[in-house]
Amino acid sequence: MAISENHLYKKVYAKGAKAVCKHIVVYVLTDYHASRLARENPLKKRVNRVGLTVSTRLGGAVVRSRVRRIIRAAYQKLDKENDLKKGKLIVITARDAAVKAKSTDIYADLLYAAKKLSLLSDGLPHEKTGSARTQ
Numbered sequence: 001m002a003i004s005e006n007h008l009y010k011k012v013y014a015k016g017a018k019a020v021c022k023h024i025v026v027y028v029l030t031d032y033h034a035s036r037l038a039r040e041n042p043l044k045k046r047v048n049r050v051g052l053t054v055s056t057r058l059g060g061a062v063v064r065s066r067v068r069r070i071i072r073a074a075y076q077k078l079d080k081e082n083d084l085k086k087g088k089l090i091v092i093t094a095r096d097a098a099v100k101a102k103s104t105d106i107y108a109d110l111l112y113a114a115k116k117l118s119l120l121s122d123g124l125p126h127e128k129t130g131s132a133r134t135q
Helices: 006-015 034-040 061-081 096-100 103-116
Strands: 017-020 024-030 049-053 088-094
Touching: 006 024, 006 049, 006 088, 017 103, 024 103, 049 061, 061 088, 061 096, 061 103
Parallel strands: 049 088
Antiparallel strands: 017 024, 024 088
């Protein structure tokens, strides 16, 4: 679910905890409407509301869309592979270095920010154990 109201962005910027990385800045605040949203959700689950900010000073529409797409994919991968805490407002802001970043760089920054901001439920990512590849 996405954050679409400006007042929520302002609240997260003003009161939320933040983690500054090379390519992105992540702001997190507890969502006090999470239980109401969970009741309205067909699956009755709590969700994180995520907002992305990519400034026009980073480049044209094509560049900004690429950065947005990479950040969105990295967050989805992080949420899928790790047990993230739910019921949070999360705002991810792209920095200048994000223009030349690859998806693995953004994912690494998001993982670092999640650890720093205690977004991981058990504090450790659920990495696959064993050898990476067998031939």
